[in-house]
Amino acid sequence: MNRIISIHVAAIIMAASLTFFSCSSGGGSKEEDTPSSSSATVGNILSSSSVAVKVRSSSSVEQTIPSSSSEQTIPSSSSEQITIPSSSSVQITIPSSSSAQIIITPSSSSVQIIIPSSSSAQIIITPSSSSVQIIIPSSSSVQIASSSSVAGTPSSSSLKLSSSSLAGNICGVSIISNDNYFCLDNVVTAKCNGETFPSGKFCDEGQLYNRCGGDAYYTDRQFCLNGVVTSKCGGSGGETYTTAQMCHYGKVKDYFTDTRNNEKYPIVTIGTQTWMAKNLYNANGGINTICYDRSSANCAKYGYLYTWEAANTCPSGWRLPSNADWQTLIDYVGASSAGTKLKVASPDWDGTDDYGFAALPSGYRTTAGDFGGLGNDSYWWTADKDLIEAWSRYMGTYRSQVGAPGIANMSNQYSVRCVK
Numbered sequence: 001m002n003r004i005i006s007i008h009v010a011a012i013i014m015a016a017s018l019t020f021f022s023c024s025s026g027g028g029s030k031e032e033d034t035p036s037s038s039s040a041t042v043g044n045i046l047s048s049s050s051v052a053v054k055v056r057s058s059s060s061v062e063q064t065i066p067s068s069s070s071e072q073t074i075p076s077s078s079s080e081q082i083t084i085p086s087s088s089s090v091q092i093t094i095p096s097s098s099s100a101q102i103i104i105t106p107s108s109s110s111v112q113i114i115i116p117s118s119s120s121a122q123i124i125i126t127p128s129s130s131s132v133q134i135i136i137p138s139s140s141s142v143q144i145a146s147s148s149s150v151a152g153t154p155s156s157s158s159l160k161l162s163s164s165s166l167a168g169n170i171c172g173v174s175i176i177s178n179d180n181y182f183c184l185d186n187v188v189t190a191k192c193n194g195e196t197f198p199s200g201k202f203c204d205e206g207q208l209y210n211r212c213g214g215d216a217y218y219t220d221r222q223f224c225l226n227g228v229v230t231s232k233c234g235g236s237g238g239e240t241y242t243t244a245q246m247c248h249y250g251k252v253k254d255y256f257t258d259t260r261n262n263e264k265y266p267i268v269t270i271g272t273q274t275w276m277a278k279n280l281y282n283a284n285g286g287i288n289t290i291c292y293d294r295s296s297a298n299c300a301k302y303g304y305l306y307t308w309e310a311a312n313t314c315p316s317g318w319r320l321p322s323n324a325d326w327q328t329l330i331d332y333v334g335a336s337s338a339g340t341k342l343k344v345a346s347p348d349w350d351g352t353d354d355y356g357f358a359a360l361p362s363g364y365r366t367t368a369g370d371f372g373g374l375g376n377d378s379y380w381w382t383a384d385k386d387l388i389e390a391w392s393r394y395m396g397t398y399r400s401q402v403g404a405p406g407i408a409n410m411s412n413q414y415s416v417r418c419v420k
Contacts, residue, residue, distance in 0.1 A: 130365045211293035229309045231401040249344050253277055258315045260284070268356040271332035273325065273419055276318070277358045279303025279418040284313045290413055292363045293371050302374075308390040310409035311381040314418035314420040320383045323405050330402050340400045350397055359395055365413040379406075
């Protein structure tokens with residue numbers, strides 16, 4: 001005989017065959033007979049009365065049991081919803097071949113449930129301060145559930161199961177196959193690959209892990225970072241990282257903090273060079289610095305657009321890259337496919353981002369004040385210039401290469417990457 005301890009909160013529903021007897025103290029005796037195939041609500045049975053309500057097969061009855069009532073019998077093929085009030089004492093008998101769901105909800109109630117052989121029942125105990133005894137013989141199929149915490153009986157409740165096949169006592173609950181469970185902080189808990197464990201640990205996929213700030217988590221896609229449950233970089237099966245690192249477009253990267261505005265920049269080393277892995281986000285250029293479409297959200301994702309004069313604003317220790325710096329990068333990753341390898345992947349662009357450079361299609365602004373190219377094109381200033389024009393580098397949608405150095409009016413506004 002298998003017993004399952006599971007926890008869930010349910011509505012007060014009982015699907016079972018039902019004959020109901022409620023006995024109260026006092027004078028008067030009355031019997032009410034509810035016919036088959038009827039749907040009826042039988043009124044509350046008051047204290048100091050003696051009433052027997054018989055429910056025939058295929059009837060549907062809702063019954064409230066008052067304080068001081070004593071007995072209830074459930075025959076086959078009926079459906080009843082039962083509410084048991086506080087301070088009541090009730091005996092529920094489920095006959096053979098019936099299928100019942102019994103939900104004990106009030107506090108301070110005393111309930112005895114007798115389940116004979118060959119019956120199938122689900123018993124759910126939700127309140128605190130209830131006292132429930134369930135007598136289960138061999139050959140019955142019963143599911144016991146309680147709604148508190150993750151497992152076990154409700155707070156301050158007393159649950160006792162009796163059966164010739166039951167053995168052991170866990171958290172005050174007698175269960176079969178108790179070798180698979182143990183009591184953890186007064187909660188019935190499944191063992192982890194056959195082992196018990198302390199409250200500071202949890203079991204996931206048969207292995208024990210330390211809790212994170214008191215919380216369990218999904219170890220395939222989360223990890224604990226300084227006491228905070230954090231998503232792995234790259235999703236399920238991804239990488240963990242330290243507080244000195246960050247997850248940026250699915251890759252773990254070190255980062256640098258610009259003390260001028262506390263902006264954090266992921267950084268990557270490609271060959272002999274170290275590059276910022278996102279565009280510069282600093283408004284030190286004043287009126288020569290602008291967000292695409294004057295949108296702060298665009299700035300947050302793509303960085304600012306700068307005139308060439310304003311572009312020389314990399315943090316201390318970093319510099320605006322020259323054409324030669326860009327060419328070193330392109331040659332290292334392979335000129336014929338450098339654009340593809342340096343651009344981020346879909347849905348943000350159409351690259352593969354093999355080196356974590358994470359180029360984004362940040363657009364541009366012309367000397368006439370027109371914005372363009374967002375989502376398709378990106379231009380970056382280089383440190384090289386002549387008298388009135390400066391050089392830039394370009395990447396575009398469907399272009400596998402990085403564009404050759406292009407000359408542009410220094411009043412155009414392009415993106416900036418810093419290198420060191």
